[in-house]
Amino acid sequence: MTAELVRGQNHPLPDNRLEIRVSAGHPVVAGATLADEQGRVAGVEWIAHPGSPALPGVEVSQQAAADHRLAVDLEALPESVHRVSLLLALPVGVGGPSRFGAVAAPFVAVTGLDGTEIASYTITGLDSESAVFALELYRRQGAWKVRAMGQGYEGGLAAMLADQGLERPTELAGTILDAVARGMARSVSAPPPRVPDAERVRHSTPTAPPNAAPDPAAGLPQDPTPPPAQPATSGGPISYAHPRRRPAAPDPQPAPPQSAPAAPPTGPPTPVAGDATGWSMxxxxxxxxxxxxxxxxxxxxxxxxxxxxxxxxxxxxxxxxxxxxxxxxxxxxxxxxxxxxxxxxxxxxxxxxxxxxxxxxxxxxxxxxxxxxPAAFARWDNPVWHAYRVPMEIPMALRLGDLHLPEQTGLRIPMLVRLPLERGLWVDSGRGRSEAANLLDEGTLRRLALDTAVAHAARLLAVYPAGDFTVHVADAAGSGAAALAPLVETGVLAAPPAAGAAGVTALLAQLTERVDLLQMAVRAGAADALPPGFDPGEHLLIVHDFPHGFDDRAVTQLRYLADEGPSVGVHLMMVADREEASAYGPVLDPLWRKLLRITPVADDHLADPWVGHAWTYEPPLVPQGSGILRQVLMQVADARRQWGR
CATH class of the missing domain: 1.10.287 (Helix Hairpins)
Incomplete structure (x- = not known):
């Protein structure tokens, strides 16, 4: 039977190989400290954290996540270790809430490797704390026990580490949070709770109250709490058509008379499309x-x-x-x-x-x-694109590609991101550590990267109503003309691609001014004060072949657009090789972390927000020889012309 612990209570541990499972409802950092019999942590080498996830007998996750599974082997611990303390911390400084009192109470459980729960603890009573020691495993007279701790720290990770007697705790806390930021940059954001349609606010329509500041978490991953189940309406039974996922409640109607009870199902349920919670298909x-x-x-x-x-x-x-x-x-x-x-x-x-x-x-x-x-969720080879019509409203999400794991490479899961975009995109034209990229020559890889960017831009144009989404292109060297041809020749761009230093400077100045105006309107709550004829739609800037042709001022403007643009509907799509931008030094690291990295070829660089698997990403390229992308863009251009009349 599971022991439900309260603060200070302990419970014996029957096994040496264990898992500690954490469920927080919001991304948290999970780590562990090893201490001797007097509770002293010898040094940083006795701390498992995202930047150094594995120690003898303990392994933690390499990123912040809403759910964690920490592996513990008590027999593998060094002889001098008598305590293993689980620490949880909010990733302060990379967006999201800054105190545990603003999120759901974290739940931790110690289980056997077969999943059998041994002891659990819900950490209640936290308020302004941003770091907490959740529980500790300790050795007493040769036997191991678990104790519920719940000791919080208002000073966060730095205060917690200082309390352990470690030297330079602020520097160590910064190292851990930097590793977390890198992990969040590669993580696929889980879906946020559903917001009723009446409450959904377009980024391009500032409606904040007077003196309101922009949301500091704009452009970062949303709260990964799964969408809450909708209450079932009375009058009809609910059929569970898939394990762990409840279908939407049926429309209320009288049940037909039955002469005899139905026979129970004999096999797995038949899958049904749309068999999940939700208010619309x-x-x-x-x-x-x-x-x-x-x-x-x-x-x-x-x-x-x-x-x-x-x-x-x-x-x-x-x-x-x-x-x-x-x-x-x-x-x-x-x-x-x-x-x-x-x-x-x-x-x-x-x-x-x-x-x-x-x-x-x-x-x-x-x-x-x-x-x-629907088209926004479908691959380019789906017949739904052949019946495409310009929509009247923005969809919930957009497909950015497919994800799969090596255990079943044939099972592709659509990678959906919410709209409007909350993070910019970075199409990596470098080789990185991708095996597929290393098989291609540099020119082919660059061309594929820009083709991928064009395909993403075409999808965004296609899923927005006419006139609600505008695309700009900065191609300083003019080397992307062939790949950009579908956007240029169909007339869907706001203007021809900006070339040369003067063209890039003018375009960046235009977009940064737009962000400034919208932010001032948001802060002042004065959307009606925007200049006459101001375009209220969303804007996307595609930057090709960065950093060629960009000076320090342009780099600063790009960072500003990545940081502040998404909150007011200005989005950035970089097509760049990070190695080539290394001449700027670490000044660009925050830019890369702000953007969601995607690749023009298959690469296993993305992680899920639950257990942190390395998922192989595949871009949504248009099938060879297909004219569907141009066909869709021509319809978008026609609709824009009619809208502009």
């Missing part, structure tokens, strides 16, 4: 896609954890055999090795069987969901 499909993403992340995490346990168990059994000289040779040793291998294979086979069962259900669901997606 678009919202149901959006939530269903995110449910599939989360299900695949968690079922894969369970499989990997089971395989790790099987491997560790086999290693321990082999160590015991080899430690006895009498069993190292001969039949006894061979039999022990064979038995250890058989147990390993049995555990991994059972884990794979469970994984295959879940994957089969998700594949079946994907096969019915993919054809039902």
């Amino acid at each position: 678009e919202e149901r499909l959006y939530n269903q896609v995110w449910g599939m993403f989360e299900d695949l992340a968690r079922t894969t995490a369970a499989y990997r954890s089971a395989c790790d346990f099987a491997e560790s168990r086999m290693d321990q059994e082999l160590d015991r055999v080899l430690s006895d000289p009498r069993s190292r040779i001969g039949g006894t040793g061979d039999a022990a090795r064979a038995a250890a291998r058989a147990k390993h294979d049995e555990l991994t086979d059972r884990a794979r069987e469970a994984l295959d069962r879940d994957l089969a259900q998700l594949v079946a669901e994907s096969e019915v969901v993919e054809p039902a997606l």
Whole structure:
């Protein structure tokens, strides 16, 4: 039976190999400190955190997330370690709330490797604290126990580390938060709670009260709390068509008379497109896609954890055999090795069987969901684009590509981001560590990067109503003419691509002035004070081949647009190789972290917000020889001309 602890209470631990699971409802940093019998932490090398996630016996996540799974092996800890303390901290300085009193109370649980919960603790009573020691595992008279702590620190990570007697705690806290910022920059943001349509506010329509300041978290990942389940209406039963995800409630209507109770289902439920919570079919499909993403992340995490346990168990059994000289040779040793291998294979086979069962259900669901997606959620090869018409309102989200894991490369999960965009985009034209990119020559990779940017820009233009989205291009060297041809020739750009230093300077000045005007209107609550004829729509700037042709002033303006633009509807899409921009030094690091990195070829650089898997991203390129992108852009251009009359 699970022990539900309160602050200060302890409970014995029956196992040495454990998991500590954290559920916070909002991204938090999770770490662990190792201390001796007197509670002293010897130094920074005894702290596991996102910048240094693995210590003997302890492994933590490399990023901030709403959910964490920390691995603990008490037998692998150094002999001098008598305490393992779990610390949680809000990623202050990278956006989001700055105190635990503003978010849901974190929940932590200690479990066995099979998921059996041993003890749990809900950390209540926090207010202005931004860091907290959640619980500690401690050794007493040779036995290990867990104690609920809940000790918070208003001074955050720095105060917590100082309390541990560590030298230069502020510097160490800065190192940890910097690692967190890098992790958040590569993380796919989970969907925020649903906002009723009547409350959705366009970035381009400033409606803040007088003297209101812009939201400091604009452009950063949203609160990853899953969308809340909608209350069911009375009058009809609810059918659960997928594990862990509840379908929307049926319309109230009398149930038909039944002469006999229906037979129970004998197999897995048949997947249905739109079988999720939501007030509209678009919202149901959006939530269903995110449910599939989360299900695949968690079922894969369970499989990997089971395989790790099987491997560790086999290693321990082999160590015991080899430690006895009498069993190292001969039949006894061979039999022990064979038995250890058989147990390993049995555990991994059972884990794979469970994984295959879940994957089969998700594949079946994907096969019915993919054809039902609206244009904003669909791949370019979906027939829905051939029936495209310029929409009358903005969709909930936009598809930026596909995601998959190595356990099932054929199962592609759409990567959806909410609209309006909350972060700019960075299409990486460099090689990085991508195997696919390293197989291409530099010129081909640059061309693919700009093709990817054009495809994303075309999608954004296509899903907004006529006149509500404007695209600008800065191509200082003029080297992107061929790839930019679909945008230029169909007439969807606000103006020809800006070339040369003078053209780039004028365009950046125009957009920074726009951000300034909108921010002043927001702060003053005076949207009607904007100049006559001011365009209220969203704007996107595509910057090609950065940093060629950009001086220090232009770099400062780009950073300003990345920081402040999304909150007022001005978005940035960089097409750049980070290595080539290294001449600017670390001054550009905040720019890259503000943008969501995507690649023109497959690359495993994105992480989910639940367990932090490395997901392979694939861009939404137009099929070879297809004219669908130009066809869609021509309709957008026609609609813009009619709108401008």
